[in-house]
Amino acid sequence: MLPNFEQALKELEFQHLRRQLRIVESSSETTITIEGRKLISMASNNYLGLANHSALKQAAIKAINEWGVGAGAARLISGTMRPHQQLEEDLAHFKQVEGALTFGTGYTTNLGLIPSLIDKGGLILADRYCHASLIEACRLAKATLRVFHHNGQDHLEKLLKKRTKNTQTLVVTEGVFSMDGDLAPLPDLLQLCQNHGATLVIDDAHGTGVMGPNGRGTIEHFGLNPADVVQMGTLSKAIGTSGGYVAGTTFLKEFLINASKAFIYTTAPPPAIAAAASTALQVIQQEPGRRQRLWDNRNYLYSELRVMGFQLTNTQSPILPIIVKSSETALKMAQALDKAGIYIPAIRPPTVPKNSSRLRLTISSEHRKEQLMFVVKTIQKIQKELKLA
Ligand SMILES: Cc1ncc(COP(=O)(O)O)c(C=O)c1O
Known part of the structure; x- marks a missing residue:
């Protein structure tokens, strides 16, 4: 007899912990196409844009x-x-x-x-x-x-x-x-x-x-x-x-x-x-300019997120996590961002400890200032709508 996979998946769903693959129909750049829609990607570890x-x-x-x-x-x-x-x-x-x-x-x-x-x-x-x-x-x-x-x-x-x-x-x-x-x-x-x-x-x-x-x-x-x-x-x-x-x-x-x-x-x-x-x-x-652009982008986004009053980690790198604690809130935020044209994954347990679910933004040297400004404005809007910190 096979284990009851369906039941295991239902339990994960109930806890907002079920994971699903999304098919990307473009290369790993600062915008990616998912299900026919172009989204700004804040999710790749392609920090210096070298994958392309x-x-x-x-x-x-x-x-x-x-x-x-x-x-x-x-x-x-x-x-x-x-x-x-x-x-x-x-x-x-x-x-x-x-x-x-x-x-x-x-x-x-x-x-x-x-x-x-x-x-x-x-x-x-x-x-x-x-x-x-x-x-x-x-x-x-x-x-x-x-x-x-x-x-x-x-x-x-x-x-x-x-x-x-x-x-x-x-x-x-x-x-x-x-x-x-x-x-x-x-x-x-x-x-x-x-x-x-x-x-x-x-x-x-x-x-x-x-x-x-x-x-x-x-x-x-x-x-x-x-x-x-x-x-x-x-x-x-x-x-x-x-x-x-x-x-x-x-x-x-x-x-x-x-x-x-x-x-x-x-x-x-x-x-x-x-x-x-x-x-x-x-x-x-x-091309040391790539690393410089990466850090300029990172510093801009980090200071904007701080001003918004989110709980951030002690990050000192281009990985910028916004801690929202509940997996449900993290998912809601990720969905609202997706709707607005931005892809930021919700990171939930067991990848991170319980009650520390987060949105994890990763920055690239290739993000343009307009893209980052749009990300900031959209996060601000969602913060108000969802009444977050
Ligand atoms: C700290 C750390 N070590 C190891 C790995 C595994 O690397 P790879 O994705 O190349 O298998 C990752 C990436 O997922 C990572 O973040």
């Missing part, structure tokens, strides 16, 4: 003509092609580390990284707001998992002090938190790790291309030495393509090639995606 950059498209087309569409096998069998090797060299250079290793997605990068770093008997201390892929990765590892308060250095220190001496320990966090847009206090966390002989693992999915004077990420933003930490990131957000990577020492890379199941037992990513991602890294370095 002509240089990336040309690089992918050229690579398809040369290398075909699929890699044909896992990297260790016959799937490692020149574009994969080139991308890893480019990532290592960009992240200022010895080596990088790429994976099929950011999600599988975490699944492939964390269980490889720690054995049974070890301890993983993860921030409570870590992304689902990190939490799943920690659970997949055979070590004990403990969660510390979000950005709670004191709590983390207590847990570090409490553990049995010489227990191998990973401290896992994000550079920029994906749902709140705030930053982890990386210098303090690194200091704690160094004092207690633990390894700091940072997911910089939302920091790469966005944070730091050269867009190298949150580690550059804080002026830390990348050699002191293990970092991973995605190619799917500011880099505009898809896939994930680990950046660190040559030994770490070689070790993962030998130990990481999510690397070993899966077909290599399409070589054209690797070629496009390499081009994205060049564009990020050659």
Whole structure:
């Protein structure tokens, strides 16, 4: 007998938690077409507009003509092609580390990284707001998992002090938190790790291309030495393509090639995606104006939302969440915005903690001022209509 899926879906519907796919009939730009209607999109992680950059498209087309569409096998069998090797060299250079290793997605990068770093008997201390892929990765590892308060250095220190001496320990966090847009206090966390002989693992999915004077990420933003930490990131957000990577020492890379199941037992990513991602890294370095426009847009929208009196998070990034608490209100707001021609998704549990449903706006360098002004005016109107804070 099959489980009662219909009943499970009805229950989700009742709690305003049922999710549904919407088909987008256009590329990921600042406007998207859904069900024949053009909407301003405030929902993409394509922070620098690179998913549609002509240089990336040309690089992918050229690579398809040369290398075909699929890699044909896992990297260790016959799937490692020149574009994969080139991308890893480019990532290592960009992240200022010895080596990088790429994976099929950011999600599988975490699944492939964390269980490889720690054995049974070890301890993983993860921030409570870590992304689902990190939490799943920690659970997949055979070590004990403990969660510390979000950005709670004191709590983390207590847990570090409490553990049995010489227990191998990973401290896992994000550079920029994906749902709140705030930053982890990386210098303090690194200091704690160094004092207690633990390894700091940072997911910089939302920091790469966005944070730091050269867009190298949150580690550059804080002026830390990348050699002191293990970092991973995605190619799917500011880099505009898809896939994930680990950046660190040559030994770490070689070790993962030998130990990481999510690397070993899966077909290599399409070589054209690797070629496009390499081009994205060049564009990020050659067109710093994109990052400047991103931050100008972000600062404009952030200050307008503050003036409106919404409850915002402690965001320090182009992720701007408006906390409305109830899932029903979040859905109502998203629907009203949709009607007015703006797409902002309602983010509800279990993606965020209970009673913290929100609208999550993500900003792009490519949003035009008129679009952002329209978003501000529309949110103001809906705020009045729904009698929100
Ligand atoms: C913090 C974080 N880590 C990992 C991922 C997974 O990345 P990807 O979408 O490339 O699989 C995401 C994105 O959803 C994320 O926000």
